[in-house]
Amino acid sequence: xxxxGLTTExxxxxGAELADEIGFEQATPTELARRLGVRTASLYSHVxxxxxxKTGIALLALEExxxxxxxxxxxxxxxxALTAFADAYRDYALQHPxxxxxxxxxxxPEAAASSAGARHAQLSRAVLRGYDLPEPxxxxxxxxxxxxxxxFVGLEGAGGFRHSAPDAQESWTAILDALDSLxxxxxxxx
Amino acid sequence: xxxxGLTTExxxxxGAELADEIGFEQATPTELARRLGVRTASLYSHVxxxxxxKTGIALLALEExxxxxxxxxxxxxxxxALTAFADAYRDYALQHPxxxxxxxxxxxPEAAASSAGARHAQLSRAVLRGYDLPEPxxxxxxxxxxxxxxxFVGLEGAGGFRHSAPDAQESWTAILDALDSLxxxxxxxx
DNA sequence: GTGTGTGCCTAACTGGGTTAGGCAACCTGT
DNA sequence: ACAGGTTGCCTAACCCAGTTAGGCACACAC
Numbered sequence: 336x337x338x339x340g341l342t343t344e345x346x347x348x349x350g351a352e353l354a355d356e357i358g359f360e361q362a363t364p365t366e367l368a369r370r371l372g373v374r375t376a377s378l379y380s381h382v383x384x385x386x387x388x389k390t391g392i393a394l395l396a397l398e399e400x401x402x403x404x405x406x407x408x409x410x411x412x413x414x415x416a417l418t419a420f421a422d423a424y425r426d427y428a429l430q431h432p433x434x435x436x437x438x439x440x441x442x443x444p445e446a447a448a449s450s451a452g453a454r455h456a457q458l459s460r461a462v463l464r465g466y467d468l469p470e471p472x473x474x475x476x477x478x479x480x481x482x483x484x485x486x487f488v489g490l491e492g493a494g495g496f497r498h499s500a501p502d503a504q505e506s507w508t509a510i511l512d513a514l515d516s517l518x519x520x521x522x523x524x525x
Numbered sequence: 526x527x528x529x530g531l532t533t534e535x536x537x538x539x540g541a542e543l544a545d546e547i548g549f550e551q552a553t554p555t556e557l558a559r560r561l562g563v564r565t566a567s568l569y570s571h572v573x574x575x576x577x578x579k580t581g582i583a584l585l586a587l588e589e590x591x592x593x594x595x596x597x598x599x600x601x602x603x604x605x606a607l608t609a610f611a612d613a614y615r616d617y618a619l620q621h622p623x624x625x626x627x628x629x630x631x632x633x634p635e636a637a638a639s640s641a642g643a644r645h646a647q648l649s650r651a652v653l654r655g656y657d658l659p660e661p662x663x664x665x666x667x668x669x670x671x672x673x674x675x676x677f678v679g680l681e682g683a684g685g686f687r688h689s690a691p692d693a694q695e696s697w698t699a700i701l702d703a704l705d706s707l708x709x710x711x712x713x714x715x
Numbered sequence: 716g717t718g719t720g721t722g723c724c725t726a727a728c729t730g731g732g733t734t735a736g737g738c739a740a741c742c743t744g745t
Numbered sequence: 746a747c748a749g750g751t752t753g754c755c756t757a758a759c760c761c762a763g764t765t766a767g768g769c770a771c772a773c774a775c
Contacts, residue, residue, distance in 0.1 A: 341753075365731055376733075377754045385732065441683060471691050478686065479673065482700070484568035486676025487668070491572035493631060496668065501661050508674070517707040555762055565763075575763065594742080611737045 341373065343381045347391035354433025359440070362433060364388060390446050391435065396434035400427050401451040401519055404458045407497045413465035414515040421484055421511055428488040435488070466518040476518060483514065531563065533571045537581035544623025549630070552623060554578060579627065580636045586624035590617050591641040594648045601677055603655035604705040610652045611674055618678040625678070656708040666708060668710055673704065 349371060354362040362489040364385050368375040382388045400423075407419035418435055440451060459477045487507065490496065496503040536557065543560060544552040554575050558565040572578045588612075597609035618625040632640060649667045658666055677697065680686065686693040 338535070362735095363731065370680045374732080376756080379733070380753065392555060400668070402772060439679075439683070440646070471695070472699065474689070474691065475696045475703070478677070478680070478696045479700050479703065481685070482673050482676030483669065483677070484672075485680060486672030486674070489629075490668075490671060490675060490677065493629070495671070499664070501664065505661070506665045506668045509662065510669050512712050513665070514708055515667065517703055522702050522706045541767070553762065554764090564724060566725080566765080570722065 338499040340394065341371070341377065341381055343391065346371075346378060346381050346388060347395055350388055350392045351395055351431075351434050351437070354437055355431050356433065359389070359392070359433045359436035362392070363390075365383075389440055390442060392434065392437040393440040393442060394446065394450050396431070396438040397451040397455070399431075400424070400438055401458065403427055408461055410456055414511075416462045416465055417515055417518070418511050420458065421480075423508075424484050425488050425497065425507065428492060430492075432492060433494070439485075439489075463518070466521070468518070468521055472521055476521065480514070483510065531561070532573055533581065536561075536568060536571050536578060537585055538583045538615070540578055541585055541621075541624050541627070542570070544627055545621050545624065549579070549582070549623045549626035552579075575602065579630055580622065582627040582634060583630040583632060584636065584640050586621070586628040587641040587645070589621075589624065590628055591644040591648065593617055595644070598648055598651055604701075606652045606655055607705055607708070608701050610648065611670075611697075614674050615678050615681075616696065618682060622682055625682070629675075630680075653708070656711070657707070658711055662711055666711065670704070673700065 348365065350362055350367050353367055353370060357366070364378050364382075365375050367388070368378055378388070382391065402418055403423040403426075407423035408416050411419050456477070459480055460473065462480070463473055463476055466476070487510065491503050496506065539561060540552055541556055543557055547556070554568050554572075556566050557578070558568055560644050568578070572581065593613040593616075594610055597613035598606050601609050646667070649670055650663065652664055652670070653663055656666070677700065687697065
């Protein structure tokens with residue numbers, strides 16, 4: 336019997352493809368093994384268990400997302416940077432729904448530490464450089480941006496905007512305009 | 526053997542409790558039956574299957590959330606209404622994490638139609654009455670609010686703000702200030 | 716007290732996740 | 746070219762969740 340040449344890397348990448356096709360939750364070891372033409376038990380030489388596999392996919396997705404965001408922000412500032420950053424995020428979610436769902440998978444502290452989480456935080460702050468906010472407003476703004484992007488994309492993916500006009504793209508543009516305007520005039524403190 | 530007096534209603538309410546205690550995903554028919562001192566198969570006289578049970582919990586949560594939001598918005602306007610609405614949403618999520626997760630459960634169109642979805646949409650628009658935005662800006666603003674609240678609460682629940690200062694409450698307040706200010710000066714169009 | 720309906724049961728099956736242990740394909744050195 | 750060890754993938758087995766079919770007995774209606 337020919338060896339399939341599995342590695343942890345292979346499994347995680349194939350798992351990510353699978354997640355994009357059938358959904359992150361449905362990307363089980365059993366289904367993955369089926370796709371790879373291999374018995375389920377064979378996966379367990381390369382990943383500890385199902386959770387481990389999912390964690391691997393999540394880490395891959397976070398890395399890819401950070402790569403794209405980083406590419407988007409490079410050489411841009413102000414609203415340009417904000418828009419490019421936001422679009423990188425949303426486009427990734429639309430092109431890779433399974434991976435994006437994975438990126439929201441709850442990581443245990445150990446996995447979280449080895450994740451691209453820190454890069455994401457840095458990138459958000461880089462976007463805000465053009466707006467010149469003092470601490471702690473900058474942290475609040477980072478959290479606002481994270482909330483809006485994650486919330487919008489989550490709702491869009493769940494079909495929340497599908498059955499009402501205008502379409503999601505239009506709202507997305509308007510919301511980015513609004514955020515830009517907000518960041519330029521962030522209220523000092525009430 | 527004494528009858529347990531199960532009904533669909535009982536199961537859904539017990540399921541909601543269970544979800545709050547151990548998580549929505551973990552609130553399985555098996556575990557629910559254990560809690561109720563009943564065999565798993567016995568549940569199937571009252572709910573069609575596991576998905577049906579989860580849908581029931583989701584509908585309950587959406588109803589409860591709409592009740593709270595409605596109560597919060599009544600008799601308030603402008604920033605008052607915005608804050609009360611937002612807090613109702615967030616407080617519910619903090620007090621009932623399982624139910625809140627259920628509220629984000631993907632419903633099939635039939636269930637969605639019978640859900641409190643329409644009430645939620647109405648309530649968002651009611652909050653915005655005080656800000657007097659023309660269409661289509663109002664729709665964009667509704668979607669922005671939905672995105673921010675759902676995103677923030679989602680990130681907070683996932684522990685996204687737990688390991689950095691300042692604490693989530695402070696950012697929440699700042700973000701509501703910022704949103705109020707944004708809504709009062711929403712950019713006409715670029 | 717008897718009959719009837721139905722609530723919860725037992726039994727059995729499907730399918731996913733996981734572990735233990737074995738066989739054979741590959742690599743390494745001669 | 747071949748013998749050694751290594752290791753990749755296998756078979757076999759088990760557990761646990763979800764689900765269905767069918768039966769017993771409790772509770773109410775008379």
